[in-house]
Amino acid sequence: MSFLDSQFQHLVPYVPGEQTRTKVIKLNTNENPYDPPQRVIEAAKVAATTLSRYSDPTCHQVIEPLAQHFQVAPENVFLGNGSDEVLFFLFQGFMEKGVQFPDITYGFYEVYSDLFHLNTQVIPLKEDLSIDLAEYTGDATVIIANPNAPTGLAIAPEVICAFAEQHPHRLIIVDEAYSDFSEASLVPYLDKHPNILVVGTFSKSRHLAGARLGYAVGSKELIEDLNKLKFSHNPYSVNAMTLACGEASLQAQDYVDECTNKIIATREWTQQELQKLGFETTKSQTNFVFCQHPRVAGETIFKQLKAQNILVRWFSNPRIANYVRISIGTQAEMETLLQAIKEIEGVDL
Numbered sequence: 001m002s003f004l005d006s007q008f009q010h011l012v013p014y015v016p017g018e019q020t021r022t023k024v025i026k027l028n029t030n031e032n033p034y035d036p037p038q039r040v041i042e043a044a045k046v047a048a049t050t051l052s053r054y055s056d057p058t059c060h061q062v063i064e065p066l067a068q069h070f071q072v073a074p075e076n077v078f079l080g081n082g083s084d085e086v087l088f089f090l091f092q093g094f095m096e097k098g099v100q101f102p103d104i105t106y107g108f109y110e111v112y113s114d115l116f117h118l119n120t121q122v123i124p125l126k127e128d129l130s131i132d133l134a135e136y137t138g139d140a141t142v143i144i145a146n147p148n149a150p151t152g153l154a155i156a157p158e159v160i161c162a163f164a165e166q167h168p169h170r171l172i173i174v175d176e177a178y179s180d181f182s183e184a185s186l187v188p189y190l191d192k193h194p195n196i197l198v199v200g201t202f203s204k205s206r207h208l209a210g211a212r213l214g215y216a217v218g219s220k221e222l223i224e225d226l227n228k229l230k231f232s233h234n235p236y237s238v239n240a241m242t243l244a245c246g247e248a249s250l251q252a253q254d255y256v257d258e259c260t261n262k263i264i265a266t267r268e269w270t271q272q273e274l275q276k277l278g279f280e281t282t283k284s285q286t287n288f289v290f291c292q293h294p295r296v297a298g299e300t301i302f303k304q305l306k307a308q309n310i311l312v313r314w315f316s317n318p319r320i321a322n323y324v325r326i327s328i329g330t331q332a333e334m335e336t337l338l339q340a341i342k343e344i345e346g347v348d349l
Protein backbone atom coordinates (compact mmCIF):
# COMPACT_ATOMS: atom_id res chain seq x y z
CA MET A 1 0.00 0.00 0.00
CA SER A 2 1.30 3.45 -0.87
CA PHE A 3 0.82 6.42 1.46
CA LEU A 4 2.25 8.90 -1.05
CA ASP A 5 -0.13 11.72 -2.03
CA SER A 6 -1.94 11.04 -5.29
CA GLN A 7 -0.40 14.17 -6.88
CA PHE A 8 3.02 12.47 -6.69
CA GLN A 9 2.01 8.93 -7.65
CA HIS A 10 2.72 9.52 -11.35
CA LEU A 11 6.24 10.95 -10.86
CA VAL A 12 8.97 9.50 -13.04
CA PRO A 13 12.16 10.36 -11.11
CA TYR A 14 15.49 11.24 -12.69
CA VAL A 15 17.65 8.18 -13.35
CA PRO A 16 21.28 8.97 -12.44
CA GLY A 17 24.12 7.26 -14.27
CA GLU A 18 25.21 4.10 -12.49
CA GLN A 19 27.61 4.57 -9.55
CA THR A 20 29.92 1.70 -8.75
CA ARG A 21 32.79 0.85 -6.44
CA THR A 22 33.97 -2.07 -8.53
CA LYS A 23 36.94 -1.66 -10.78
CA VAL A 24 35.61 -0.18 -13.97
CA ILE A 25 36.56 2.71 -16.18
CA LYS A 26 33.81 5.13 -15.31
CA LEU A 27 32.93 7.40 -18.21
CA ASN A 28 29.17 7.66 -17.63
CA THR A 29 28.43 10.65 -15.35
CA ASN A 30 30.79 13.41 -16.52
CA GLU A 31 32.76 13.54 -13.28
CA ASN A 32 36.30 14.92 -13.20
CA PRO A 33 38.79 12.06 -13.69
CA TYR A 34 41.43 13.81 -11.59
CA ASP A 35 41.43 13.85 -7.77
CA PRO A 36 40.40 17.04 -5.97
CA PRO A 37 43.28 19.42 -5.22
CA GLN A 38 45.34 18.50 -2.14
CA ARG A 39 44.22 21.63 -0.33
CA VAL A 40 40.58 20.57 -0.70
CA ILE A 41 41.37 17.27 1.00
CA GLU A 42 43.19 19.08 3.82
CA ALA A 43 40.33 21.59 4.20
CA ALA A 44 37.78 18.77 4.45
CA LYS A 45 39.79 17.18 7.28
CA VAL A 46 39.90 20.43 9.23
CA ALA A 47 36.19 21.09 8.63
CA ALA A 48 35.35 17.61 9.92
CA THR A 49 36.47 18.76 13.38
CA THR A 50 33.75 21.48 13.35
CA LEU A 51 30.83 19.20 12.52
CA SER A 52 29.19 19.48 15.94
CA ARG A 53 28.07 22.97 14.86
CA TYR A 54 25.59 23.90 12.13
CA SER A 55 27.08 25.08 8.87
CA ASP A 56 27.12 28.83 8.14
CA PRO A 57 23.78 29.59 6.39
CA THR A 58 25.25 32.72 4.74
CA CYS A 59 27.83 30.52 2.95
CA HIS A 60 30.03 33.58 3.11
CA GLN A 61 33.34 31.64 2.91
CA VAL A 62 32.49 30.45 -0.61
CA ILE A 63 30.26 33.27 -1.82
CA GLU A 64 32.99 35.91 -1.31
CA PRO A 65 35.75 34.18 -3.30
CA LEU A 66 33.29 32.89 -5.91
CA ALA A 67 32.01 36.45 -6.45
CA GLN A 68 35.61 37.58 -6.80
CA HIS A 69 36.30 34.78 -9.29
CA PHE A 70 33.38 35.99 -11.42
CA GLN A 71 34.07 39.69 -10.78
CA VAL A 72 30.59 40.28 -9.41
CA ALA A 73 29.35 41.36 -5.96
CA PRO A 74 28.57 38.74 -3.27
CA GLU A 75 24.90 39.89 -3.53
CA ASN A 76 24.90 38.43 -7.04
CA VAL A 77 25.76 34.89 -5.91
CA PHE A 78 23.58 32.10 -4.49
CA LEU A 79 24.81 28.71 -3.25
CA GLY A 80 22.92 25.43 -3.10
CA ASN A 81 23.37 21.73 -2.45
CA GLY A 82 24.50 20.95 -5.98
CA SER A 83 23.10 22.84 -8.94
CA ASP A 84 20.28 20.30 -8.81
CA GLU A 85 19.02 22.06 -5.69
CA VAL A 86 19.41 25.47 -7.35
CA LEU A 87 17.37 24.16 -10.28
CA PHE A 88 14.79 22.77 -7.84
CA PHE A 89 14.20 26.25 -6.41
CA LEU A 90 14.01 27.75 -9.89
CA PHE A 91 11.39 25.28 -11.06
CA GLN A 92 9.55 25.66 -7.76
CA GLY A 93 9.32 29.42 -7.73
CA PHE A 94 10.09 31.11 -11.05
CA MET A 95 7.89 29.40 -13.61
CA GLU A 96 4.36 30.58 -12.98
CA LYS A 97 4.04 31.51 -16.67
CA GLY A 98 5.28 28.08 -17.72
CA VAL A 99 8.65 26.80 -18.85
CA GLN A 100 10.28 26.03 -22.17
CA PHE A 101 13.28 23.80 -22.72
CA PRO A 102 14.66 21.61 -25.53
CA ASP A 103 13.49 18.01 -26.11
CA ILE A 104 17.06 16.80 -25.70
CA THR A 105 18.73 18.27 -22.65
CA TYR A 106 19.45 17.64 -18.98
CA GLY A 107 16.86 15.11 -17.75
CA PHE A 108 16.11 16.89 -14.51
CA TYR A 109 14.26 19.76 -16.26
CA GLU A 110 11.44 17.42 -17.19
CA VAL A 111 11.42 15.75 -13.77
CA TYR A 112 11.13 19.07 -11.94
CA SER A 113 8.51 20.51 -14.30
CA ASP A 114 6.47 17.38 -13.63
CA LEU A 115 7.05 17.59 -9.87
CA PHE A 116 5.74 21.17 -9.80
CA HIS A 117 2.91 20.56 -12.32
CA LEU A 118 4.26 23.28 -14.60
CA ASN A 119 2.85 24.30 -17.92
CA THR A 120 5.73 22.88 -19.97
CA GLN A 121 6.61 23.38 -23.62
CA VAL A 122 9.27 21.05 -24.93
CA ILE A 123 10.89 22.53 -28.04
CA PRO A 124 12.64 20.09 -30.40
CA LEU A 125 16.29 20.69 -31.21
CA LYS A 126 16.96 21.33 -34.88
CA GLU A 127 18.00 18.44 -37.11
CA ASP A 128 21.69 19.18 -36.38
CA LEU A 129 20.93 19.05 -32.61
CA SER A 130 21.34 22.81 -32.16
CA ILE A 131 19.00 25.11 -30.23
CA ASP A 132 17.16 27.81 -32.19
CA LEU A 133 16.01 30.43 -29.68
CA ALA A 134 13.72 32.01 -32.30
CA GLU A 135 11.37 29.08 -31.61
CA TYR A 136 11.04 30.04 -27.93
CA THR A 137 8.11 32.43 -28.32
CA GLY A 138 5.56 33.50 -25.70
CA ASP A 139 6.22 34.57 -22.15
CA ALA A 140 7.26 31.37 -20.36
CA THR A 141 10.58 31.12 -18.50
CA VAL A 142 13.27 29.58 -20.71
CA ILE A 143 15.91 27.20 -19.43
CA ILE A 144 18.75 25.93 -21.58
CA ALA A 145 21.98 24.17 -20.75
CA ASN A 146 24.87 25.96 -22.49
CA PRO A 147 26.79 23.96 -23.53
CA ASN A 148 23.89 21.55 -23.82
CA ALA A 149 23.96 17.99 -22.56
CA PRO A 150 24.19 15.38 -23.89
CA THR A 151 24.86 17.00 -27.27
CA GLY A 152 27.92 18.96 -26.10
CA LEU A 153 26.98 21.91 -28.34
CA ALA A 154 27.11 25.55 -27.24
CA ILE A 155 25.44 28.77 -28.38
CA ALA A 156 27.47 32.01 -28.46
CA PRO A 157 26.72 34.33 -25.50
CA GLU A 158 25.82 37.15 -27.92
CA VAL A 159 22.93 35.06 -29.29
CA ILE A 160 21.52 34.48 -25.81
CA CYS A 161 21.97 38.16 -24.90
CA ALA A 162 20.12 39.27 -28.05
CA PHE A 163 17.27 36.90 -27.15
CA ALA A 164 17.17 38.21 -23.57
CA GLU A 165 17.01 41.76 -24.90
CA GLN A 166 14.08 40.92 -27.17
CA HIS A 167 12.28 39.36 -24.18
CA PRO A 168 12.97 41.71 -21.27
CA HIS A 169 10.01 40.42 -19.24
CA ARG A 170 10.99 36.77 -19.38
CA LEU A 171 13.49 35.00 -17.17
CA ILE A 172 16.22 33.21 -19.16
CA ILE A 173 18.07 30.56 -17.14
CA VAL A 174 21.38 29.36 -18.54
CA ASP A 175 22.73 26.17 -16.96
CA GLU A 176 26.51 26.40 -17.35
CA ALA A 177 27.48 23.06 -15.80
CA TYR A 178 30.07 22.63 -18.58
CA SER A 179 31.02 26.21 -19.47
CA ASP A 180 34.56 25.88 -18.05
CA PHE A 181 35.24 23.42 -20.88
CA SER A 182 33.84 25.82 -23.49
CA GLU A 183 34.88 29.14 -24.90
CA ALA A 184 32.37 31.34 -23.14
CA SER A 185 30.24 32.03 -20.11
CA LEU A 186 27.31 34.42 -19.80
CA VAL A 187 28.54 35.76 -16.46
CA PRO A 188 30.38 38.81 -17.91
CA TYR A 189 27.13 39.87 -19.64
CA LEU A 190 24.86 39.68 -16.60
CA ASP A 191 25.00 43.33 -15.49
CA LYS A 192 23.57 44.37 -18.88
CA HIS A 193 20.94 41.60 -18.83
CA PRO A 194 19.13 41.41 -15.48
CA ASN A 195 16.69 38.80 -16.85
CA ILE A 196 19.44 36.21 -17.35
CA LEU A 197 20.37 33.89 -14.49
CA VAL A 198 23.43 31.66 -14.79
CA VAL A 199 23.49 28.36 -12.89
CA GLY A 200 26.74 26.49 -12.31
CA THR A 201 28.27 23.62 -10.41
CA PHE A 202 31.46 22.51 -8.65
CA SER A 203 30.74 18.93 -9.80
CA LYS A 204 32.47 18.88 -13.16
CA SER A 205 35.39 21.25 -13.67
CA ARG A 206 35.96 21.64 -9.89
CA HIS A 207 36.32 17.95 -8.99
CA LEU A 208 33.58 18.06 -6.31
CA ALA A 209 30.64 15.97 -7.59
CA GLY A 210 30.41 14.12 -4.27
CA ALA A 211 30.47 17.29 -2.17
CA ARG A 212 27.27 18.71 -3.74
CA LEU A 213 27.93 22.37 -4.41
CA GLY A 214 26.15 24.48 -7.01
CA TYR A 215 25.51 28.17 -7.52
CA ALA A 216 23.54 30.82 -9.34
CA VAL A 217 24.86 34.20 -10.51
CA GLY A 218 22.44 36.99 -11.39
CA SER A 219 20.79 40.20 -10.29
CA LYS A 220 20.54 41.04 -6.60
CA GLU A 221 16.73 40.65 -6.82
CA LEU A 222 16.93 37.15 -8.32
CA ILE A 223 19.44 36.07 -5.67
CA GLU A 224 17.28 37.49 -2.86
CA ASP A 225 14.28 35.61 -4.18
CA LEU A 226 16.27 32.36 -4.40
CA ASN A 227 17.34 32.86 -0.78
CA LYS A 228 13.70 33.41 0.19
CA LEU A 229 12.95 29.88 -1.04
CA LYS A 230 16.12 28.36 0.41
CA PHE A 231 15.49 29.84 3.86
CA SER A 232 11.92 28.53 3.71
CA HIS A 233 13.29 25.04 3.10
CA ASN A 234 16.69 24.34 4.66
CA PRO A 235 19.10 27.20 5.43
CA TYR A 236 21.88 24.63 6.03
CA SER A 237 21.57 22.76 2.77
CA VAL A 238 25.25 23.38 2.04
CA ASN A 239 27.13 21.53 4.78
CA ALA A 240 30.29 22.70 6.57
CA MET A 241 32.66 20.24 4.89
CA THR A 242 31.36 21.20 1.46
CA LEU A 243 31.78 24.91 2.21
CA ALA A 244 35.40 24.27 3.22
CA CYS A 245 35.99 22.22 0.06
CA GLY A 246 34.46 24.94 -2.13
CA GLU A 247 36.62 27.62 -0.56
CA ALA A 248 39.77 25.53 -0.99
CA SER A 249 38.85 24.73 -4.59
CA LEU A 250 38.80 28.44 -5.40
CA GLN A 251 42.26 28.78 -3.82
CA ALA A 252 43.53 26.01 -6.10
CA GLN A 253 42.58 27.69 -9.37
CA ASP A 254 45.89 26.81 -11.05
CA TYR A 255 45.37 23.09 -10.44
CA VAL A 256 41.72 23.32 -11.57
CA ASP A 257 42.76 25.11 -14.78
CA GLU A 258 45.56 22.64 -15.43
CA CYS A 259 43.14 19.70 -15.17
CA THR A 260 40.55 21.49 -17.32
CA ASN A 261 43.17 22.03 -20.03
CA LYS A 262 44.20 18.38 -19.89
CA ILE A 263 40.55 17.31 -20.21
CA ILE A 264 40.03 19.59 -23.22
CA ALA A 265 43.19 18.24 -24.90
CA THR A 266 42.09 14.65 -24.23
CA ARG A 267 38.61 15.46 -25.57
CA GLU A 268 40.03 16.75 -28.85
CA TRP A 269 42.32 13.72 -29.16
CA THR A 270 39.48 11.31 -28.38
CA GLN A 271 37.21 12.91 -30.97
CA GLN A 272 39.90 12.65 -33.65
CA GLU A 273 40.56 9.00 -32.83
CA LEU A 274 36.83 8.21 -32.87
CA GLN A 275 36.51 9.89 -36.25
CA LYS A 276 39.32 7.70 -37.60
CA LEU A 277 37.16 4.72 -36.60
CA GLY A 278 34.23 6.07 -38.60
CA PHE A 279 32.39 7.78 -35.76
CA GLU A 280 30.56 11.03 -36.21
CA THR A 281 31.06 13.33 -33.22
CA THR A 282 29.41 16.61 -32.30
CA LYS A 283 31.63 19.66 -31.75
CA SER A 284 31.77 19.16 -28.01
CA GLN A 285 32.47 22.10 -25.72
CA THR A 286 32.19 19.95 -22.60
CA ASN A 287 33.99 17.17 -20.72
CA PHE A 288 32.26 14.46 -22.74
CA VAL A 289 31.93 13.43 -26.36
CA PHE A 290 28.65 12.58 -28.05
CA CYS A 291 29.11 10.24 -30.96
CA GLN A 292 27.47 7.74 -33.27
CA HIS A 293 28.72 5.10 -35.66
CA PRO A 294 27.14 4.48 -39.08
CA ARG A 295 27.19 0.69 -38.70
CA VAL A 296 26.98 -0.03 -34.97
CA ALA A 297 23.99 0.96 -32.83
CA GLY A 298 24.53 3.12 -29.74
CA GLU A 299 23.01 0.49 -27.49
CA THR A 300 25.38 -2.14 -28.87
CA ILE A 301 28.40 0.06 -28.19
CA PHE A 302 27.13 0.76 -24.67
CA LYS A 303 26.61 -2.94 -23.91
CA GLN A 304 29.84 -4.14 -25.49
CA LEU A 305 31.86 -1.59 -23.54
CA LYS A 306 30.07 -2.51 -20.34
CA ALA A 307 31.03 -6.14 -20.94
CA GLN A 308 34.63 -4.88 -21.02
CA ASN A 309 34.11 -2.96 -17.73
CA ILE A 310 33.88 0.45 -19.35
CA LEU A 311 30.78 2.44 -18.45
CA VAL A 312 29.47 5.06 -20.87
CA ARG A 313 25.97 6.57 -21.12
CA TRP A 314 23.29 5.59 -23.60
CA PHE A 315 19.85 7.22 -23.81
CA SER A 316 16.83 5.35 -25.17
CA ASN A 317 15.17 8.54 -26.50
CA PRO A 318 14.66 7.59 -30.19
CA ARG A 319 16.13 10.85 -31.50
CA ILE A 320 19.51 10.09 -29.95
CA ALA A 321 19.30 6.32 -29.47
CA ASN A 322 22.12 5.77 -31.95
CA TYR A 323 24.52 7.91 -29.90
CA VAL A 324 26.60 7.24 -26.83
CA ARG A 325 27.85 9.90 -24.44
CA ILE A 326 31.38 9.27 -23.23
CA SER A 327 32.82 11.33 -20.36
CA ILE A 328 36.44 12.35 -20.78
CA GLY A 329 38.67 10.38 -18.43
CA THR A 330 42.43 10.50 -18.11
CA GLN A 331 44.43 10.10 -21.31
CA ALA A 332 45.27 6.51 -20.26
CA GLU A 333 41.60 5.67 -19.68
CA MET A 334 40.67 7.04 -23.11
CA GLU A 335 43.41 4.97 -24.74
CA THR A 336 41.93 1.87 -23.09
CA LEU A 337 38.47 2.93 -24.25
CA LEU A 338 39.60 3.29 -27.85
CA GLN A 339 41.27 -0.10 -27.74
CA ALA A 340 38.00 -1.59 -26.47
CA ILE A 341 35.96 0.19 -29.14
CA LYS A 342 38.23 -1.24 -31.86
CA GLU A 343 37.28 -4.69 -30.67
CA ILE A 344 33.56 -4.12 -31.23
CA GLU A 345 32.42 -5.96 -34.33
CA GLY A 346 31.58 -3.57 -37.13
CA VAL A 347 33.61 -0.61 -35.91
CA ASP A 348 37.04 -1.41 -37.25
CA LEU A 349 36.28 -2.45 -40.82
Ligand SMILES: *Cc1c(COP(=O)(O)O)cnc(C)c1O
Pocket residue numbers: 030081082083084085106145149175177200201202203209212213214
Ligand atom coordinates in the same frame (compact mmCIF):
# COMPACT_ATOMS: atom_id res chain seq x y z
C1 LIG B 1 25.77 17.64 -13.99
C2 LIG B 1 24.73 18.64 -14.36
C3 LIG B 1 23.99 19.30 -13.39
C4 LIG B 1 24.01 18.89 -11.95
O1 LIG B 1 25.06 19.31 -11.25
P1 LIG B 1 25.14 19.10 -9.67
O2 LIG B 1 25.74 20.37 -9.23
O3 LIG B 1 26.02 17.92 -9.47
O4 LIG B 1 23.77 18.90 -9.12
C5 LIG B 1 23.13 20.31 -13.79
N1 LIG B 1 22.97 20.61 -15.08
C6 LIG B 1 23.62 19.97 -16.04
C7 LIG B 1 23.40 20.34 -17.47
C8 LIG B 1 24.52 18.95 -15.71
O5 LIG B 1 25.14 18.26 -16.67
